[in-house]
Amino acid sequence: MSIIEIDEDNIEEYADIVDQDIAENMERTYFRGLACHDPGDDSVKSAMIWELQSVEKDTDTESRIDWIYADGIDNLESLLEAYKEKVTEDEVKRSFFEIPSLDEQIGSALGGCGFDVESVESRVVRLTVDELAANPLAKKKAPDFVQSISGLDIKSYHQGVMKLLFQPDACPLEDMCYIPKNWFDQDVSCYVTTDGKVNGFLLIHEFPSGILMPLFLRASGPDASHHIAYMMIYSMQKAAEKYPGDRVVLVKRRAANIEAIVNKLFPGKKGLPATAGQRKE
Amino acid sequence: MPNTEFELLTYNKNIFINGAALVVILAMAIWAATNKHKVREMKMFIRMCVLTAGIAVADVVYYMEIIRIDGGDASTLINIAWLLIDVCGFLLVGQWLLFVEYSLHQSNDVIKRDYKYIMIPFWIAVALIVSNYLFYNDFFFNLAPNKEAFGLIGGVITRVFQAVAKDVMAFYYIFAFYLVIKEKKRIKIPNYVVISPTVICFVVGMYYDKDYMHRVQSIFFTLGLFLIWFFMFRRFDYMDPETGFFTEKYIKVLSKYYSKSAERGCTVIRFITKGDIKKTADIIKEWVPDDARSLVLDGGRFLVVSESLDKAMVKQYMALIKAQAAEEGIELEADSAMRTDEPIEEFFAKLVEKQGY
Numbered sequence: 001m002s003i004i005e006i007d008e009d010n011i012e013e014y015a016d017i018v019d020q021d022i023a024e025n026m027e028r029t030y031f032r033g034l035a036c037h038d039p040g041d042d043s044v045k046s047a048m049i050w051e052l053q054s055v056e057k058d059t060d061t062e063s064r065i066d067w068i069y070a071d072g073i074d075n076l077e078s079l080l081e082a083y084k085e086k087v088t089e090d091e092v093k094r095s096f097f098e099i100p101s102l103d104e105q106i107g108s109a110l111g112g113c114g115f116d117v118e119s120v121e122s123r124v125v126r127l128t129v130d131e132l133a134a135n136p137l138a139k140k141k142a143p144d145f146v147q148s149i150s151g152l153d154i155k156s157y158h159q160g161v162m163k164l165l166f167q168p169d170a171c172p173l174e175d176m177c178y179i180p181k182n183w184f185d186q187d188v189s190c191y192v193t194t195d196g197k198v199n200g201f202l203l204i205h206e207f208p209s210g211i212l213m214p215l216f217l218r219a220s221g222p223d224a225s226h227h228i229a230y231m232m233i234y235s236m237q238k239a240a241e242k243y244p245g246d247r248v249v250l251v252k253r254r255a256a257n258i259e260a261i262v263n264k265l266f267p268g269k270k271g272l273p274a275t276a277g278q279r280k281e
Numbered sequence: 282m283p284n285t286e287f288e289l290l291t292y293n294k295n296i297f298i299n300g301a302a303l304v305v306i307l308a309m310a311i312w313a314a315t316n317k318h319k320v321r322e323m324k325m326f327i328r329m330c331v332l333t334a335g336i337a338v339a340d341v342v343y344y345m346e347i348i349r350i351d352g353g354d355a356s357t358l359i360n361i362a363w364l365l366i367d368v369c370g371f372l373l374v375g376q377w378l379l380f381v382e383y384s385l386h387q388s389n390d391v392i393k394r395d396y397k398y399i400m401i402p403f404w405i406a407v408a409l410i411v412s413n414y415l416f417y418n419d420f421f422f423n424l425a426p427n428k429e430a431f432g433l434i435g436g437v438i439t440r441v442f443q444a445v446a447k448d449v450m451a452f453y454y455i456f457a458f459y460l461v462i463k464e465k466k467r468i469k470i471p472n473y474v475v476i477s478p479t480v481i482c483f484v485v486g487m488y489y490d491k492d493y494m495h496r497v498q499s500i501f502f503t504l505g506l507f508l509i510w511f512f513m514f515r516r517f518d519y520m521d522p523e524t525g526f527f528t529e530k531y532i533k534v535l536s537k538y539y540s541k542s543a544e545r546g547c548t549v550i551r552f553i554t555k556g557d558i559k560k561t562a563d564i565i566k567e568w569v570p571d572d573a574r575s576l577v578l579d580g581g582r583f584l585v586v587s588e589s590l591d592k593a594m595v596k597q598y599m600a601l602i603k604a605q606a607a608e609e610g611i612e613l614e615a616d617s618a619m620r621t622d623e624p625i626e627e628f629f630a631k632l633v634e635k636q637g638y
Contacts, residue, residue: 056592058546058619145390158601163570165594166587177597194390199570220570222386222464223394 001078002042005086006033006049014047021207022049022067029175030055031066034086036079045075048083052090053174060093063281067099068106076109087281096278098122107275115277122274123253125262129212130245135265137229138236145193146227146234150186152198157181160191160198164218173215185212188238192219192227200224202231204239212239212249217258232261292344299337299344302503306334309510317522325380326509332376333506335369337499360418367410367446370487373502374450375403377483380509381457385464387571399456406449409442447487454483479505479512524562526577532629535574535586539625547620548590549632550598552583556611564605568598584632592619 006014011026014035025031026049035047048068054061070076087095095115100122111117132138149157158181165177173179184203192200200219206212214235219227239249253259253271262269310330313323343362350359382392417435425431458480486501519531539547554561558581565583569575574586590598599615606613620628 054591056596058591143394155605159567162568162594162598162601165590166570166573167589175593177594195388197571221388222391 001045001075002037002039003078003082004035004037006035006047014044017044017047017069018049019067019209021209021211024208025049025051025066029178032086032090034079034082036075036082044069044071046070046079048079050083050087050095051174052092055090055174061091063087063090063092063095065095065097065099068097068102068110070103070106070109073105073109076106077113080110080113084281092281094278094280096276098274098276100124100272100274102275107277110277114279116279117275117277120274120276122271122276123259124272124274125251125253125266125269126272127249127251127266127269128245129239129243129247129249131266132236132249133240133245135236137233137265138240140233142230142234142237146190146230147193148187148234148238149181149184149189149191149201149203152181152191154181156198157191160201161216163197163199164201164220167218167220176216184215187242188212188235190231190234190238192231194221194223200227200231202228202235204235210247212243212247214249214251228261289348292348296341296344299340299499302337302499303334303341305503306330306337306506309506310334312510316517318517318520319522320525322380322384322513325376325383326506326513328376329373329380329506329509332369332373333499333502336366336373336502339363339365339369340499357419360414364414367414367443370450371403371407371410371446374453374483375400378453378457381460385460402449403453406446410446413439413442450487451484454480454487479508482508521577523559524577525566526562526575526583528576529578529633531574531576532633536626536629539620545620546588547625547628548587548595548617549619549629550585550587550590550595550615550617551632552585552602553614554581554583554606554611556581556606556613560609561606561611561613564609564611565602567605568602578633 004010006018006026008026011018011023011033015023026033028051030052031049032052033047033049036045037043038045046069048065050063050065052061053064068076070079083095097110097115098120107117152160161176183205185206189201189203191198191202199221201216202214203216204212204214217228217231219225219231221227239247251258251262253262307330310327313326313330316323339362343359343366346358346362379392379396382395383389386392417439422428422431422435482501482505486498486505519527519534521528539545552561552565558577561581561583562575562577565575565585569585576584576586578584585598595617599617603613603615618628618632
């Protein structure tokens with residue numbers, strides 16, 4: 001088997017097998033990928049994509065596997081060996097995954113390779129634009145100091161993001177300080193200002209499949225909690241104006257505050273069923 | 282009315298006490314007006330001095346007029362003195378609340394947004410008092426068909442309105458105190474709680490009413506102002522007037538803060554410039570939050586201290602700030618350091634050394 005590293009330059013070659021939303025992430029700083037090719041016909045027998053976490057932090061580097069593919073379980077072994085080598089180079093101490101609708105056989109195979117595998121309720125909650133629009137919060141009025149990021153200049157965007165990242169546990173996104181403004185939906189994403197300075201963002205990304213996902217929700221200052229609510233109102237209303245009602249919105253309950261918000265606004269909403277696992281490297 | 286020697290002595294003493302308060306107020310107002318820290322709180326403080334002086338002056342006028350009329354007819358000047366005391370009292374509590382709020386948050390927008398409705402009870406109380414003065418006065422007294430009834434009813438209404446007004450004012454003083462307690466954990470600048478004792482002075486001043494001694498509330502208010510002055514004086518000791526950053530003195534406070542927890546992260550980015558200090562400080566301010574701990578040291582050096590920056594963000598910060606400085610023609614060097622196992626005082630001492638870290 002020949003092992004090929006997947007990166008943003010060659011990801012298009014794997015368009016037939018890689019989910020387009022996952023593929024888009026290869027543009028980002030800490031995403032890595034490997035593909036295992038049949039040496040005979042060069043067909044892809046297995047592949048996986050993961051993101052490194054805590055790379056430049058004081059805590060151990062970890063690897064979150066986002067996607068894994070295998071054309072037959074026998075083809076997974078070489079891939080996982082290559083993966084092991086790669087993450088060892090990157091000084092990864094732990095690998096983990098939480099993948100909705102993971103093939104059962106792949107899950108079992110991962111279990112056989114040292115992962116503790118179990119079925120879980122994913123942190124990802126699936127909503128639609130209609131559900132957002134129907135929420136009582138969306139009926140309220142957002143104040144004038146909440147605006148879409150379309151009118152925000154690049155420098156102010158970076159200044160606002162960097163200021164918000166100054167707080168402890170500011171953002172679970174590893175590469176937030178590198179993500180450009182235009183990666184986010186310009187009309188639905190919004191920001192708040194206080195005294196002329198940006199001090200809050202709700203940034204939403206539209207994936208190639210059309211799925212919307214809020215990726216950054218943060219505010220600072222004494223009115224932070226109010227600003228977060230205002231931004232949510234604004235974005236819910238703008239999403240309802242811009243997108244059809246059946247458009248999917250995935251909300252990943254990355255942090256405790258997001259989980260609390262989702263539980264409050266959509267009580268009883270469960271995460272997608274997923275297969276999760278982890279192992280030490 | 283001073284119809285005994287004791288009362289006359291008491292009234293003269295009150296004039297003297299109010300006069301002494303005026304001298305103290307004047308001294309503090311001059312300190313604020315000439316202070317090199319040109320911050321909004323100074324203007325607010327001067328206004329509070331002027332309003333407290335107004336109360337003291339009104340008290341002096343009140344007592345002098347009482348002594349002058351010596352049990353004679355009611356005096357318009359006495360009514361004006363009462364009105365001035367009440368108006369200055371109302372304006373003082375409003376200004377005090379704004380002072381506390383601005384000191385805590387350093388934000389005009391927060392004041393405008395948070396206080397859109399909270400001042401409604403205040404304006405209702407003002408309306409009650411002003412309307413009371415408009416109708417319960419000598420002019421209408423002389424027109425009243427039944428002067429005894431007018432005096433009785435007017436007196437009762439006046440007392441009720443004044444009680445309501447005092448309670449509203451006390452509420453705002455206590456609300457400001459509550460704000461300080463609530464924000465104490467969030468605000469990292471030390472010793473804001475020093476504001477708290479001033480509340481006691483203001484509230485006591487408002488309610489203190491001991492026979493003929495009641496008109497010395499200006500002393501309590503002056504004491505409250507003195508405590509505010511002391512708080513500002515201590516705070517500005519840590520701050521550089523030109524840049525608004527903390528000075529090297531603040532490192533002692535930081536060391537104390539970090540020594541309370543060995544696990545508390547501490548990342549410091551150091552900038553060194555040969556260019557304009559104020560411009561460099563303004564550039565740094567654009568990229569770090571207002572409540573971050575930014576220090577300016579001698580020799581064109583700046584420290585930005587964070588609990589949470591990781592290596593990737595530190596690199597980004599340094600790159601972004603240097604890039605903007607370069608755009609504005611300012612040469613800037615940068616390096617960084619993260620807290621290790623060494624004692625926190627040694628960690629900061631190395632950063633402050635003029636030779637590189």
